[in-house]
Amino acid sequence: MTAIQPASEYLTACGHEIHYMHWSPDRSDPIVMWHGLARTGRDFDPCARRFADRFRIVAPDTIGRGLSGWSAAPEAEYRLEHYADIAVEMLDRLGIERMRWVGTSMGGAIGMVLAAGPLKGRITHLVLNDIGPALAPAAINRIRSYVTQPPVFDTVLELETYLRTIYAPYGAISDDQWRQMAETSTRRRDDGKVTVHYDPAVMRVFAETTGDFEMWDAWDAIEAKTLVLSGETSDLLTQDTAEEMTRRGPKASLAVIPGCGHAPALNVPDQLDLLDRFLAS
Template sequence: MSVLPVHHRTVTVRGHEIFYREAGPADAPVLLLLHGFPTSSHMFRDLLPRLADRYRLIAPDHLGFGRSAAPDAADFPYTFAGLAELTSAFTEALGLDRFALYIQDYGAPIGLRLALAHPERITAIVSQNGNAYEEGLGAEAWAPVLALIAERTPETEEPVRAIRSLDGIRWQYETGVPAEFRELLSPDAWHHDAALMSREGQDAVQLGLIADYGANFALYPAFQEYFRTSRVPLLAVWGEGDEVFVPAGAEAFRRDLPDAEIHLLPTGHFALETHAPRIASLIDDFLTRHVKGE
């Protein structure tokens, strides 16, 4: 497998500068990669070169994340509906009318909102710890978030702030990763995320999004109906040690998509940090069978 370069680009979408990484031939089948919290397209740095010989890979930073613009929370509605609308506009700005989705963490409700709005555009879905089922929510990890969703007060905000601290971010990277794979984790990853999360204005941005997460729960039945009616090809590559989105969330896809391909890997929430070669191989095989000729 040849290694092709990854390009780092920006595009203005509805007045906001969106940063994205792109690799692969312009006429190849498209895979749109949507990252989660608290990271950015940086999480795909090891994956993109491994797939770029056969696919056009596009990985944007959500508004407020990574190297995309981060307008003040008073000037942009930081909700999942707002981010999904902006992501849809991003795909249109790049002329993407057919694409597969790679969804992880926050990328799942954002990407699945795109699928609800334009099911004809989605060729396949790769879910890497990208949840769409209540049973996928880890009870302990979600307790402070659910408290904030139920009632936003200074008392419920404070525990959630700890999630985006350096220690809180490191916990997300290390938890559930067996000792044999711990040395594959680069400390640069959580320091990179923590530095961007500490920028001015991030407190309001991130608290607003986390408080809005309940709106995604309300859409779970619609997401599941989309799976049943579309029969979209779906591959779940899931870190089985993830305590945020637990393996039951991966297994649940088969309830609505009996042909879903489920692979539980011995790692955590950020599975690419330890298993990028394996995940790349699974994606390549999956997309070769399901999006050939797109």
Template sequence: MTQPQIKSVQCLSPVGLHNMVYKEWGDPKNPKVLVCVHGVTRVSDDFDNLAAALCDEYRVVCPDIVGRGRSDWLRDPMHYVISQYLSDMVTLLARLDVETVDWVGTSMGGLIAIPFAAMPGNPIRKLVLNDVGPALDMTSLVTIADYIGHDLRWPTYDDAETYVRAISVPFGPHTDDEWQRLAKSVLRQLEDGQWTRHYDLRLAKPFRHAYFDDVIGSESTLWQQYDAITCPTLLLRGAQSGLLMAKTAQDMAQRGPRARVVELEGVGHAPTLMHEDQIAIVKDFLLD
């Protein structure tokens, strides 16, 4: 597999500076850029297969959103919100020095993209939303909020990997090697030898606040933003997704950018984009 470069960019929050690390694949001088943004507890490594498949066509850039993976943690966890992530992405695009980008956003990565793509003069040329939309199932959000805040620790790596596999069953069938990669990228070892998840557990508090304090208002705003998007949009939905309902996907196909909807059987939330059939769907849309 083609090896990426690991780079970083300095970003600003209301309480100071932080570094956001990103993986860059392909020719750094290629003006054709694809940005891939991961889900709430995931990392840039999730896109390794997709990036390797597209790096001959694109300069592929995959950040670890602040608080995850190789990136810094924020001093004030209440800034783990979409507006901060979007600000960081604008800083990253300025570093890349490009006029336009294509964007693949899985779950949270799509929620960052929706308000961005709605802004006048935004740089997004084509948009892929991976199992996410303006309306999300509340029961699933509650489950995610409970999951991400637990300070779970395991005595061995094998125990930690077993947990990641169990909690990630909705990703659909994967080989043992793929499961190992999916687990290894989101685990880290502590000084005492135990293993834990590779993100700032404090992001659970603003997550609950953002999604639960004004559910109706938040959904209304997201629909307004979605309706303002004009770029070609592809919506991937796991056919068994508990987060993105089929009715929402149907509505997204009929309003705003009128997304092209592709449902993936045997998958819940969210398609990992590791498999050739899923990669081909994204590649065909982006290169069409």
């Protein structure tokens, strides 16, 4: 069987050029896959490849990341609320009415905002990959330490080595996947050196607005069927928070992913089988 290949596409939402990978656009049953704070939609390639024979898959780059446009008003627009507005307009433009949502870290936070409000009743299944309605302060400080100071390298291979270090908690990632991560995370500066793909203002605003990620009220308003994935050694989603998520709001199912911290890469059979059972239910 020939492997399904995605299309690289663009549209305008809320005045921004948004890049997204589009798998099986002729299928009627969609999954939206939204990446984490400093990442891109290409992280979902292994996951999307697993489901593209049955589902239409949309995996965007959030503004300020990847191939999507950068904001001219970062303090106002590099915020969860604006990301949610972009998602709604984007999905409406694509004609997607009801969907399953798989969100890693920040992508899960966007999913919570939407499932509690603008897309309530339209998101039928919500997967939150190592994210909850409260973030552990130690993890926030760790993230701030590397995302607010974009590194600079002479070569892409040096950038790949850096990514292998900071994203080691993702778990088992093949050499080919590390290379793809490097190549989809690279931006060449005017001086010819290599840095990470994202607008530095994204991370500055995150560092100033972590309160946006405190959202128990939103959690309690969610009605979608919900699955929470927790990295066994995650420093972002604490055990107490994860267990509280099973008792209130949508009363999520909880699966602890062994051998991972923040956040599982959703790229190996055990993790994909878990998603498959939930998304097919």
